Amino acid sequence: MSQLQRIAIAPSQLQQGQILLTKEQQHYLGRVLRLREGDRFIAMDGQGKWWLAQLIGEQAQVLEALLVETELPIAITLMVALPKGNGFDEVVRCCTELGVTCIAPVLSDRTLLHPSPQKLERWRRIAAEAAEQSERSFVPTILEPVAFNTAITANQTSHRYICEARGEFPHLKHCLQHKGQMTNDKEQETIVIAIGPEGGWTIQEIENAESAGFQPVSLGRRILRAVTAPVVALSLISAACEV
Numbered sequence: 585m586s587q588l589q590r591i592a593i594a595p596s597q598l599q600q601g602q603i604l605l606t607k608e609q610q611h612y613l614g615r616v617l618r619l620r621e622g623d624r625f626i627a628m629d630g631q632g633k634w635w636l637a638q639l640i641g642e643q644a645q646v647l648e649a650l651l652v653e654t655e656l657p658i659a660i661t662l663m664v665a666l667p668k669g670n671g672f673d674e675v676v677r678c679c680t681e682l683g684v685t686c687i688a689p690v691l692s693d694r695t696l697l698h699p700s701p702q703k704l705e706r707w708r709r710i711a712a713e714a715a716e717q718s719e720r721s722f723v724p725t726i727l728e729p730v731a732f733n734t735a736i737t738a739n740q741t742s743h744r745y746i747c748e749a750r751g752e753f754p755h756l757k758h759c760l761q762h763k764g765q766m767t768n769d770k771e772q773e774t775i776v777i778a779i780g781p782e783g784g785w786t787i788q789e790i791e792n793a794e795s796a797g798f799q800p801v802s803l804g805r806r807i808l809r810a811v812t813a814p815v816v817a818l819s820l821i822s823a824a825c826e827v
C-alpha cells in the first residue's frame with residue numbers, strides 16, 4: 585500500500601464514493617505519474633482521512649478508507665520569527681516532516697523579512713507537499729504572520745516555551761520529561777514553542793513572553809541558526825512524546 589502514489593484532494597471533491605478530480609489532478613495522475621484506467625492510488629484530504637482509490641475514466645472511485653497512524657499524540661504549535669531569505673521554506677518543510685500541527689510566523693523586533701502575501705501561499709504549498717511526502721494524515725496549518733506580542737497573548741495553552749540561545753535556562757528536554765505519559769490522556773495536549781530571529785529576541789520580548797506564561801528554555805550550549813533551532817526543538821518534542 586505504501587508504494588502507491590498519493591495525491592492531496594479537497595474534502596469537497598469526494599462525493600458519493602467518487603473523487604471528482606480537477607484537470608490538474610487528471611494531468612498529474614495520467615501524464616506525470618502515468619497511471620492508467622483501473623490503476624490504484626491514495627487520496628488524502630489533509631484533515632486526517634486517506635482513501636484507496638481507483639482511476640475510472642477521468643474520475644476516481646473510492647475503494648476503501650485507510651487507517652493512517654503517523655501523527656504525534658500531542659499538538660505542537662511552532663511560533664517562529666521569520667528568518668531572512670528563503671529560510672522559512674526549509675523550516676516549514678522540515679517541521680512538517682517532524683510532525684508540527686500549526687506554524688505561526690511572527691514578526692519580532694529584529695525580524696528582517698516582511699513577507700509578501702504570495703509567501704503564505706508558497707508556505708502552505710510546501711507544507712502540503714511535505715505532509716504528502718512524509719505520509720502524514722494532516723497538513724499543518726500555516727497562520728498569517730502577526731506581531732510577536734499579539735501571538736503570545738492569543739495563545740493560552742498550558743505548555744508554552746520560548747527558546748533563548750543565551751543564559752542559564754533549563755534544557756527543553758528536561759521540561760518535556762513528563763510528556764511521554766500524555767499519550768494515555770483522552771484530550772490531546774498542545775505545546776507551543778517559540779523560536780527567535782537571526783538577531784535573537786530582545787530582552788523586552790523575553791519579558792513579555794514570560795508575563796504571558798512562556799517558560800524560557802535552552803536547546804543546548806551551542807548557538808543554533810534560526811533555521812536549525814526549530815528542527816532541534818521539534819525533534820526533542822517528538823522524541824519525548826512518541827511511544
Ligand code: SAM
Nearest residue numbers: 747748749779780783784802803804806808813
Ligand atoms: N544572535 C543571537 C545571539 O547571538 O544570541 C542568536 C540567535 S539564534 C541564531 C536564533 C534563535 O534560535 C534564537 O532566538 C533562539 O530562539 C533559537 N536558538 C538558537 N540556539 C539556541 C539554543 N542553544 N538554545 C535555545 N534557543 C536557541
